[in-house]
Amino acid sequence: MHEKTRVQYREDLANLEQRGLEGLDMVVTVLDRTLEATQHADIELAELVIADDDRLDGRYLEVHQELITMLATQSPVATDLRLISALLHVMHGIERMGDQCVNIAKLIPITGNEPPADEEMQKRISMMGKQCRALINQAKRAFADRDLEMARDLVRQDDVVDNLNRECFRIAIEIGDDPDRREWAMTMLLAARSLERIGDNAVDIGEQVAYVVTGLFREFEDASHPGEVATVEAQP
Amino acid sequence: MSATPPTHPLFAARGNLRRRRRVNRVVEISSTVAALLAVAVLLIVVFSVFRKGVGALNLGFFTKSTPLFGASGGGIANAIVGTGIMVGLATLMAVPIGLLVAIYTSEFAEQRVAHVVRFALDILNGVPTIITGIFVVGLIVIPQGHGSGTAGAVALAIIMLPIVARTAQEVLALVPETLKEAAYALGVTRWRTTLRVTLPTAAGGLLTGSLLAIARVAGETAPLILTSFLFAPGVITDPSQGLASIPLFIFQSSESPSPESHTQAWAAALVLIAFVLVLNVIARAFYARSRQRLEG
Amino acid sequence: MNPAEKVSESPMTEPQREPRAEPASSPRPTIAVAEGQAKATRGRTHRDVGTVRLEGLHAYYGSNHAVRGVDLVFDPNEVTAIIGPSGCGKSTMVRCINRMHEEIPSARAEGKVVLDQIDLYNSAIDVVAVRRSIGMVFQKPNPFPTMSIVDNVTAGLRLTGAPRSEMKERAQDALQSAGLWDEVKDRLNNAGDGLSGGQQQRLCIARALAVDPEVLLMDEPCSALDPVGTLRIEELISQLRERVTIVIVTHNMQQAARVADTTAFMLNGEMVEVGQTEKMFTNPDDDRTEQYVTGKFG
Numbered sequence: 001m002h003e004k005t006r007v008q009y010r011e012d013l014a015n016l017e018q019r020g021l022e023g024l025d026m027v028v029t030v031l032d033r034t035l036e037a038t039q040h041a042d043i044e045l046a047e048l049v050i051a052d053d054d055r056l057d058g059r060y061l062e063v064h065q066e067l068i069t070m071l072a073t074q075s076p077v078a079t080d081l082r083l084i085s086a087l088l089h090v091m092h093g094i095e096r097m098g099d100q101c102v103n104i105a106k107l108i109p110i111t112g113n114e115p116p117a118d119e120e121m122q123k124r125i126s127m128m129g130k131q132c133r134a135l136i137n138q139a140k141r142a143f144a145d146r147d148l149e150m151a152r153d154l155v156r157q158d159d160v161v162d163n164l165n166r167e168c169f170r171i172a173i174e175i176g177d178d179p180d181r182r183e184w185a186m187t188m189l190l191a192a193r194s195l196e197r198i199g200d201n202a203v204d205i206g207e208q209v210a211y212v213v214t215g216l217f218r219e220f221e222d223a224s225h226p227g228e229v230a231t232v233e234a235q236p
Numbered sequence: 237m238s239a240t241p242p243t244h245p246l247f248a249a250r251g252n253l254r255r256r257r258r259v260n261r262v263v264e265i266s267s268t269v270a271a272l273l274a275v276a277v278l279l280i281v282v283f284s285v286f287r288k289g290v291g292a293l294n295l296g297f298f299t300k301s302t303p304l305f306g307a308s309g310g311g312i313a314n315a316i317v318g319t320g321i322m323v324g325l326a327t328l329m330a331v332p333i334g335l336l337v338a339i340y341t342s343e344f345a346e347q348r349v350a351h352v353v354r355f356a357l358d359i360l361n362g363v364p365t366i367i368t369g370i371f372v373v374g375l376i377v378i379p380q381g382h383g384s385g386t387a388g389a390v391a392l393a394i395i396m397l398p399i400v401a402r403t404a405q406e407v408l409a410l411v412p413e414t415l416k417e418a419a420y421a422l423g424v425t426r427w428r429t430t431l432r433v434t435l436p437t438a439a440g441g442l443l444t445g446s447l448l449a450i451a452r453v454a455g456e457t458a459p460l461i462l463t464s465f466l467f468a469p470g471v472i473t474d475p476s477q478g479l480a481s482i483p484l485f486i487f488q489s490s491e492s493p494s495p496e497s498h499t500q501a502w503a504a505a506l507v508l509i510a511f512v513l514v515l516n517v518i519a520r521a522f523y524a525r526s527r528q529r530l531e532g
Numbered sequence: 533m534n535p536a537e538k539v540s541e542s543p544m545t546e547p548q549r550e551p552r553a554e555p556a557s558s559p560r561p562t563i564a565v566a567e568g569q570a571k572a573t574r575g576r577t578h579r580d581v582g583t584v585r586l587e588g589l590h591a592y593y594g595s596n597h598a599v600r601g602v603d604l605v606f607d608p609n610e611v612t613a614i615i616g617p618s619g620c621g622k623s624t625m626v627r628c629i630n631r632m633h634e635e636i637p638s639a640r641a642e643g644k645v646v647l648d649q650i651d652l653y654n655s656a657i658d659v660v661a662v663r664r665s666i667g668m669v670f671q672k673p674n675p676f677p678t679m680s681i682v683d684n685v686t687a688g689l690r691l692t693g694a695p696r697s698e699m700k701e702r703a704q705d706a707l708q709s710a711g712l713w714d715e716v717k718d719r720l721n722n723a724g725d726g727l728s729g730g731q732q733q734r735l736c737i738a739r740a741l742a743v744d745p746e747v748l749l750m751d752e753p754c755s756a757l758d759p760v761g762t763l764r765i766e767e768l769i770s771q772l773r774e775r776v777t778i779v780i781v782t783h784n785m786q787q788a789a790r791v792a793d794t795t796a797f798m799l800n801g802e803m804v805e806v807g808q809t810e811k812m813f814t815n816p817d818d819d820r821t822e823q824y825v826t827g828k829f830g
Contacts, residue, residue, distance in 0.1 A: 215815030422688035
């Protein structure tokens with residue numbers, strides 16, 4: 001409004017947000033690798049993913065620490081405070097998503113170099129992966145632009161992932177008696193479950209967007225309120 | 237040093253430094269000499285008065301009155317009493333009025349009115365005392381037909397008034413506005429605040445002003461020459477008659493041909509100086525304490 | 533001369549109060565305040581007095597329009613903080629509440645300030661009596677230098693003609709409420725200005741409390757104090773709300789966040805937003821409030 005005050009602080013906060021959201025880009029990279037490793041049963045790539053998780057954890061710790069420092073030294077209030085709180089949640093979500101990718105990567109040596117037992121399931125896993133990728137990118141855009149509509153849309157996008165997960169479950173049940181096939185199917189179900197969790201994490205990021213913008217925290221949709229989207233008032 | 241001096245800006249060029257030190261010394265020495273000179277003048281005056289007058293100081297000097305027609309012997313008893321009465325009366329007249337004027341200008345008057353009053357007081361302060369004397373002659377002596385202690389007191393009061401009022405104004409202005417605000421915020425009325433908060437806080441300074449005014453008029457000669465110069469022999473305490481005074485005694489004794497009178501003049505001067513010095517010292521002490529209190 | 537001031541010894545009209553217990557007999561609040569005390573009960577004590585309402589308040593210094601149409605309510609036994617950038621009119625507005633702004637020659641006010649049911653700007657009101665019901669503590673501690681500690685505390689009583697018999701008790705009561713009793717009880721007759729800054733300010737608070745006001749106005753009371761002194765006064769404010777309604781002007785937003793139940797934000801003489809303190813500092817409605825509390829201007 002009048003003269004410029006706290007310029008350094010505002011720059012720092014903006015930079016910190018950017019570094020935090022870059023974590024989402026890092027997750028996308030990790031996810032891509034994980035999916036490729038799964039597609040081609042690439043054990044080496046899987047091991048790379050597992051080892052590389054340290055980088056993601058590193059980014060999480062770094063940004064987390066700086067957020068805490070900013071709370072201690074700058075006494076943020078109002079929107080700044082909500083932003084920092086949201087970023088803390090988002091970083092935690094990023095770290096969880098990285099761990100889910102590691103979980104998937106860990107499954108690959110189990111399935112071994114044998115050809116996939118079921119094309120349908122494999123296809124669906126692959127689709128879930130791509131959809132998660134899109135979800136993460138949308139979540140990042142929604143946060144960076146403070147776009148409430150885009151954030152709420154994440155619920156719909158996540159429904160796709162959830163449906164695919166249910167289909168995988170159905171396929172696994174009907175896979176038949178072959179123990180090898182059954183083992184493969186159970187393992188792939190675990191992978192599907194991890195992807196489903198990643199989708200939920202992306203929706204959580206959307207809820208944080210709503211918190212920053214409106215100051216109200218509402219679950220968009222979760223297990224206890226299926227099909228319900230909370231009405232939140234958008235701020236000018 | 238054989239090496240070239242360093243050219244870093246922090247290092248002073250040698251010639252420069254020496255010149256600066258020389259100039260510093262010169263200024264320091266000349267101002268010290270001036271200060272010593274000023275103090276010396278005072279000391280010389282006091283010392284020479286002391287030397288010339290101490291001889292005449294004895295008990296009789298203080299207890300006997302001035303004899304008539306320059307006869308020998310006698311003292312300044314009546315002069316002391318006369319000065320005491322006239323200065324006392326003048327104080328009783330000037331101090332309350334001066335205080336009230338100061339209270340008016342600092343508490344109640346508008347800025348412009350206060351400014352005019354202050355200006356008038358400053359001018360009054362600068363009026364030569366002989367003119368004040370003539371004024372009182374016209375006001376009191378002529379209607380009365382003769383000089384009197386009262387007339388002398390009135391003249392002295394007129395001289396004291398601006399001194400008391402101006403110093404009181406200065407001190408009252410030093411009382412922080414926040415103190416008065418604190419009193420008003422408690423629901424204390426304006427005049428009560430002035431009486432019970434402002435005046436007590438400024439009390440030291442007000443006392444100083446009064447003491448300085450007294451010290452000043454104790455030695456005023458010109459107005460007394462005109463208003464209270466004829467007096468009967470012996471100690472008189474009735475102010476409606478002419479009263480003796482120390483400055484007049486000094487004046488008259490120094491006019492007389494006898495050397496004994498001259499010495500007595502010096503002695504009286506010594507008494508007067510001692511009185512003024514003591515009053516000044518006490519006044520300064522009160523002022524210092526008052527300032528310390530005001531500034532927390 | 534001040535045309536608005538009616539100088540009188542005993543007040544001719546005094547704001548009506550509910551009769552309350554004499555200070556000597558009513559138990560004074562203990563120092564510890566229960567943590568979980570519900571908001572609902574805190575605002576309603578046995579004496580429901582001390583509500584101040586500003587209605588359309590305007591204040592001028594000559595032609596300078598310093599306060600522009602403020603409407604605000606101060607609930608009884610609550611702490612309300614007034615925040616805003618320098619020169620926004622917050623000090624002026626607060627001084628209008630106990631009519632202290634009238635001490636400045638060119639100042640005047642319009643509108644209403646209603647204490648309980650009485651408009652303090654009614655022409656029949658005795659301004660001196662107003663100030664006994666609404667006390668004030670200033671930015672720089674200002675104990676009377678010529679009076680002892682106990683005389684300072686009782687100054688408001690002595691200089692307004694209260695009965696001498698109660699003096700000692702009321703002084704002790706006031707000093708206890710101000711959290712200063714233990715530190716000075718052995719030197720009550722020492723000079724009032726021989727204390728530290730924080731102690732002097734608590735002395736001024738005791739002095740204001742001794743006349744038993746309903747409302748206490750505090751104009752940046754901690755500005756001149758060190759951090760420890762500041763925190764002690766803030767704790768004190770928390771305890772005092774049981775006894776008086778408190779209005780505190782502060783330029784320190786963290787302080788407002790710490791002590792106040794309600795916070796009001798002023799800008800250029802106008803009241804921009806008023807609300808629960810938590811809301812004002814986590815999710816204010818007005819964008820200007822948001823900009824100010826996050827330090828984007830000020």
